[in-house]
Amino acid sequence: MNKAEKKFRLYAIFVIFVLLTVLLTVINSINFTMAAGDADEITQMLADRQGDFNVGEKMPDRMPPGQKNKDFRMGPMGPESPEMNASLRYFTISFAEKGSKVETVALNISAVTEDEAQEWASALWKEKTGWTRGTYRYRVYKKGDITYVTVIDQGRELLPSFRILIISVVGEALCLVIGWFVLLGIGRIIYAPIEEADRKQKNFIKSANKEFRLPLTVISGNTELAERKYGPDDETRSTRRQISKLNELVDKLETIGILDDCDTERIEIPVSEYLCAALDSRAESFTSRGLALTTDITPNITLSADPETINKLIGELIENALKYSLTKVSFRLKQENGYIILETQNDTDLTDGSVYQIFDRFTKLENASEDSAGLGLSYVKEIVKSHSGRATAAVSNGIFTLRITL
Amino acid sequence: MRILFAAPDRDLLECYSKILQDDLTEVVTAFDGTQVASLLATEPFDIAILDKNIPRMDHEKLVTRIQNKGIPVMILTDRPISAHELTKTPLPNAHLSYPFTPEKISAEISNILKNVLSDEHLQIGTIEVDVPKYQMTGGLRLTAGEIYVLRALSNGETVTTDYGASISALNIKLAKTGLKTRIQYKSQKGFEMVTENE
Numbered sequence A: 001m002n003k004a005e006k007k008f009r010l011y012a013i014f015v016i017f018v019l020l021t022v023l024l025t026v027i028n029s030i031n032f033t034m035a036a037g038d039a040d041e042i043t044q045m046l047a048d049r050q051g052d053f054n055v056g057e058k059m060p061d062r063m064p065p066g067q068k069n070k071d072f073r074m075g076p077m078g079p080e081s082p083e084m085n086a087s088l089r090y091f092t093i094s095f096a097e098k099g100s101k102v103e104t105v106a107l108n109i110s111a112v113t114e115d116e117a118q119e120w121a122s123a124l125w126k127e128k129t130g131w132t133r134g135t136y137r138y139r140v141y142k143k144g145d146i147t148y149v150t151v152i153d154q155g156r157e158l159l160p161s162f163r164i165l166i167i168s169v170v171g172e173a174l175c176l177v178i179g180w181f182v183l184l185g186i187g188r189i190i191y192a193p194i195e196e197a198d199r200k201q202k203n204f205i206k207s208a209n210k211e212f213r214l215p216l217t218v219i220s221g222n223t224e225l226a227e228r229k230y231g232p233d234d235e236t237r238s239t240r241r242q243i244s245k246l247n248e249l250v251d252k253l254e255t256i257g258i259l260d261d262c263d264t265e266r267i268e269i270p271v272s273e274y275l276c277a278a279l280d281s282r283a284e285s286f287t288s289r290g291l292a293l294t295t296d297i298t299p300n301i302t303l304s305a306d307p308e309t310i311n312k313l314i315g316e317l318i319e320n321a322l323k324y325s326l327t328k329v330s331f332r333l334k335q336e337n338g339y340i341i342l343e344t345q346n347d348t349d350l351t352d353g354s355v356y357q358i359f360d361r362f363t364k365l366e367n368a369s370e371d372s373a374g375l376g377l378s379y380v381k382e383i384v385k386s387h388s389g390r391a392t393a394a395v396s397n398g399i400f401t402l403r404i405t406l
Numbered sequence B: 001m002r003i004l005f006a007a008p009d010r011d012l013l014e015c016y017s018k019i020l021q022d023d024l025t026e027v028v029t030a031f032d033g034t035q036v037a038s039l040l041a042t043e044p045f046d047i048a049i050l051d052k053n054i055p056r057m058d059h060e061k062l063v064t065r066i067q068n069k070g071i072p073v074m075i076l077t078d079r080p081i082s083a084h085e086l087t088k089t090p091l092p093n094a095h096l097s098y099p100f101t102p103e104k105i106s107a108e109i110s111n112i113l114k115n116v117l118s119d120e121h122l123q124i125g126t127i128e129v130d131v132p133k134y135q136m137t138g139g140l141r142l143t144a145g146e147i148y149v150l151r152a153l154s155n156g157e158t159v160t161t162d163y164g165a166s167i168s169a170l171n172i173k174l175a176k177t178g179l180k181t182r183i184q185y186k187s188q189k190g191f192e193m194v195t196e197n198e
Helices: A003-048 A114-122 A155-230 A234-261 A271-281 A283-288 A307-324 A376-386 B010-020 B033-042 B059-068 B102-117 B144-154 B161-177
Strands: A090-096 A101-108 A129-132 A136-143 A146-153 A267-270 A292-297 A302-305 A328-336 A339-347 A390-396 A399-405 B002-006 B026-030 B047-051 B073-077 B094-097 B121-124 B127-130 B181-186 B190-195
Touching (some): A003 A155, A101 A114, A155 A234, A155 B010, A155 B102, A267 A271, A271 A283, A271 A339, A283 A292, A302 A307, A307 A328, A307 A339, A307 B161, A376 A390, B002 B010, B002 B033, B010 B026, B026 B033, B047 B059, B047 B102, B059 B073, B073 B102, B094 B102, B094 B144, B102 B144, B127 B144, B144 B161
Parallel strands (some): B002 B026, B002 B047
Antiparallel strands (some): A090 A101, A090 A146, A129 A136, A267 A302, A339 A399, B121 B127
């Protein structure tokens, strides 16, 4: 499994996870909200009967089969079931004279003693309604100066909701496991066209690079022969300029090709030395272009890398700075938390946020020179990627920053 | 001077044999490995230029055969040479990657022959280089690029990072000698040969 395919599967499974979690969270939330609504309806019925089913109006009776009673909201299974007063486990405690006088109105629950019920209700009598001790629903209401606290046991009614919750969690886990295996199976089919396009691009780059090399050598040789025979003229000079541009392009394509092959060999190389050497050798170029160069290079930083590509990376950064800086350039190399940070900054006429595609192959920015192929920084990124690093670029307030973490 | 130029592309051979040929230089061309082998058996040459993708015979076998006859070899490659390739055997006297210019190939040929015909011995610290034999301490073989770097270091001349592959290859070879000497870049001074206790 290649890196991109693995990434694709991880993203896909993450999306499935998020969608399932959202869907099941909504279903379970609705389920528990409805259960709370049913419980509130019962506590309201109790409140209407001053906290005791044996007081006031009798519960409506069940209609014969085939007939409907508008009082039955959910039929015999609903809160208004005629069996409610027999099956509901509840207690109601009243508080008079600002809570000092406590009285048990109803105690239709064997799991709670009267003292416990009074103590429990005392903790609730300043509230309104809600869940207490997990599966108990309470309502606090007033009739004249007396405050009533009714607590009903909804454990049995909530059981299906909890079952649905457990089934949702287990089902989601199962879906993710099955989804992962399905993605393993069909991921290749889904990914095949992307992989094919990627492979074709790499093959094109490799073969274009290889096929250009020899003809360029022959064209260069024939230009030399033509000049020897008839003397140099505008045409031969133009041909030489074009050859030179193509040579540069071939050089960049070569590096990208090597990196795509992942066949670079690593040795411990002194990055600080390489950077110092490269900057020293181009110091005159910076001066002749009127660019102020500042450096901050921590000595003795080494990296296990392919020396050729690191040399090319540094060379490309310097060329880039030389081409696109307006007045000043800085190079900084340091080690931070075990990572090597190489950062270049220069002033630029690019606008903020205009460099988001800077690392794409054949991308030319608005300040690119006419002969630019749009490969320079794409190949910087390829080199960095091949060494498991990260390259970022940004423009802020007229300063272009390129940061490489290795 | 006689040059054996072997490559599968006829245009290349035709063009560069005309460029390299003059009153003092004769260029003999070959399109494949068997032609190279038969020419080597019958004719004398001062230098051989060999395309790495020469058909009908492995280029490494040809390099060994040519060098055994005391003829220096330059290999033409379709990609730039890496430091690790410079540590493999058999090691040609020089590599040149396509695309190159007539000036470049002429300069490389002159450089190779100048080394072969000289009696130059370089001494850089504890490292000795036998230039005509393209060898250094420990019998390790060198290329023209590596000799250029060592000569420049010996003369205190500047070496640029364009020779990065040669410098890296030399460091690998120096490590093999066990002399704890390596080429290192020092800020403001350039590349220098240093030993571990320096």
